[in-house]
Amino acid sequence: MLLDLAAPDFPWIALSVAIPLFAALIAALSSALAPVVAMIAALLCLGAALWTAVLVTTHGAQEVAVGAWPPPLGIVLRADGLAVAMLITAGLVSIAAFAFARQAFSARTQTPETRSAYSFWPLGLCVLAGVNAAFVSNDLFNLYVALELTTIAAAALVAMSGSRAAFEAAIRYLMFALLGSLFYLLGVVLTYSTHGVLDIRLLAISAESGPSTIAAAALMSAGLMTKMALFPLHAWLPPAHSAAPAPASALLSALVVKPPFVILLRIWFEAMPELVTPTLAQAFGALGACGVLLGSILAMRQERLKLVVAYSTVAQLGYLVLVFPLAGGGGAQQPWAAGAWTGAIFLTLSHALAKGAMFLAAGAFVEARGNDRLDSLVGLAREMPISCFAFGLAAVSLMGLPPSGGFTGKYLLLTSSFASGQWWWGIVLVVGGLLSAVYLFGPLSLMFAREPALAVTPVSRARQSIALLLGLLSILLGLFSEAPYRLLQVDRPGAAAEGFT
């Protein structure tokens, strides 16, 4: 058995999808076992992802044909540097969310058992399975199924609290998401009927830009942009992510919006890089910039902490698509500057960790104060120093201050923008950083205000430390950026280094 595990063809990649799915089944059958099973599954996922990372860095990208069925009928799962980095992050965030949820949604602490306590675990595990499947799939249709699994579980998480606002937010989310799915599926249909293949790597060989290829790419992108809440298709995100209970919000904001971006990268950088014109790249960048500015401004105007954090997600997702105009920027003159692709992924990873930390800290505040209004955060730093420190660490990463992972990502994007002479994207990055400082210093200054805190229900130090650990990880990602940087270079698409030509 142990020998089998060590064999090079052992399907580690498939395990990162199979484990959470199987655990979800158990969690749905027995709510007494659910919290333990979920935690074990998330730990196993992280372990499998770390081991895959070792294999990927030593032997290059790993592939497995599930059930030994060859494509096109079978499904090939593939782990390159990008996929493994996302798998590890998903494992870390879900471990933290499950650990924080243990007390809130455990069948033992809630008698009679509530709907939330029952449904959180299978749904959270389905989200983990869905995002993991999206990270390791290379087949456009398989990606569609993974996206749908993620979306349905995520929408159920949004509706979980059972309030009217939560139902409205979930329905609105689904309306956007289903429309996005249909656009994506239509793009997949056109791709298949034009090229006869759905595998991204096979497409990379055979793609020629005819009108139907362009239409397919446009449809798939529109669908994915809806699902990642890119401006102007962002309206569903803040109500949905703030309506869910804190550990669910952490999963939603940290993980669920990431697969669409990864697929967007795969479609444009791996499958159809020759389709990207300078105008198209600038258009992507413009949408991202609008998202950064609008998301930040709206975040400033919110009066509830969870909405501030949710609007900040809209802003942070905007940065990611700046990779399109900046990819390969100035790479010929300054090879060290050709890191926009890596920078965008660093931002993705650090946003996942920091946003998970922020929502879990917000969850601790809600438990302590009974609501998440900004004015009820006054003086909390004295009562809950751990959570406030966690929020502060996550804020440092979101603002892109050194030495956080957010800084590394922004620095790579910034150098690309100036090296390629596209200074306007550099301005967006800097202004976005300043705006995020404004909307995050608001809650922080209230927490650290001198006035005494209002009545506080105690939250255990151990649970508060979970957010602190995630916040710390988002800083450590910057301090120890060399290993993840090298991991991301494994099987990096050519367009990431050379840019679109």
Place this chain on the structure above:
Amino acid sequence: MNGSIPFALCGAVLVGIGLYGVMAHDHLLRRLIAFNVTGSGVFLLFGSLSALSSGGATGAVPQALIITGIVVAVASTAFVLALVVRLKEEDVDAPAPGAFEGSSEHDDHAP
């Protein structure tokens, strides 16, 4: 071979009708039905386009994908229906002022 062209055209028309329905209606059930019309159009288009390009019957791969797609569509439809029913029950229990759009405090985003 040409036999599948009318089906492809029908599929394209269904997609268009469905998308119009999604955009034009506020009623949640009508929107959901419109989603399903679009979905059917996509599946019909898929089958007939692949029959066109293979020059004969629809191959095994598109068939497998269409069936998977239909399963996904049924599951999402059932889920949205359940949510809509719950929302309606909430309305009956405690009639809230205002319609679905614009009634909650979360709607303060820019138009």
